Amino acid sequence: MGNWGSGVDGMSRRTVLAGILATGVLISLPGCTTMGGVMGRPTQTELVERLLMISTQRAFARLTQPDGFWDSTVARIDLPVLFGRPGSTAEKILRSPLFREKLQHQLNVIAEDGARAAAPLVYDAARSLTVTDALALLRGGNTAATTYLRQSMGASLVNVMIPELGRVMQATHDPILNQAISALTGVNVNDAAHALALQADNAIWYEIGAQEGEIRANPETTNDPALIAALKLLR
Numbered sequence: 001m002g003n004w005g006s007g008v009d010g011m012s013r014r015t016v017l018a019g020i021l022a023t024g025v026l027i028s029l030p031g032c033t034t035m036g037g038v039m040g041r042p043t044q045t046e047l048v049e050r051l052l053m054i055s056t057q058r059a060f061a062r063l064t065q066p067d068g069f070w071d072s073t074v075a076r077i078d079l080p081v082l083f084g085r086p087g088s089t090a091e092k093i094l095r096s097p098l099f100r101e102k103l104q105h106q107l108n109v110i111a112e113d114g115a116r117a118a119a120p121l122v123y124d125a126a127r128s129l130t131v132t133d134a135l136a137l138l139r140g141g142n143t144a145a146t147t148y149l150r151q152s153m154g155a156s157l158v159n160v161m162i163p164e165l166g167r168v169m170q171a172t173h174d175p176i177l178n179q180a181i182s183a184l185t186g187v188n189v190n191d192a193a194h195a196l197a198l199q200a201d202n203a204i205w206y207e208i209g210a211q212e213g214e215i216r217a218n219p220e221t222t223n224d225p226a227l228i229a230a231l232k233l234l235r
Contacts, residue, residue: 044134080195114161142213166193
């Protein structure tokens, strides 16, 4: 790591960041607001919260658009393993590439409703997240904060999405989905909703992680002076 000039010889960027966050120099930048820190200084935990809130808001805004999952490079959902169970009837139906694509697309569309149900839960978790080492998360890799948030939430998104996905599956009366489910012995709509919720859970976190990585690469897009300064110092 190169020096930054005679005033910081021998100090790494991470050391400088720690000092800046501790003394509140970042908060002298225009546009910073009080978020619970001393004299209007955002704490390290609050900076992680800002990073997560922007990442999650962007992710859900994208995923809940029409074809949000389907058009995402990281969140498109594959056919759940459930629809690949062996069985002569199911195999004949699912052998058709056109049928498989239509079924996959319909499941990605239904997943948008799951994301709408999951979004408030993620926002609340990000706002109330307990962080033991916020600086480590700021220093972490492209998805460090997302990974930490996901671990803290466990299977909560899956649990909140299952009933909503089941409701939507029953309400849509989609012939492709109904045909696929009826072809699987012993499988009902709730089973399909559970399988899709597991896939959607992964997809949501992939999208949030991608948004976090984009913010870290281009922090200026956040219009948050304190977060911009912190993330730039880590480059």
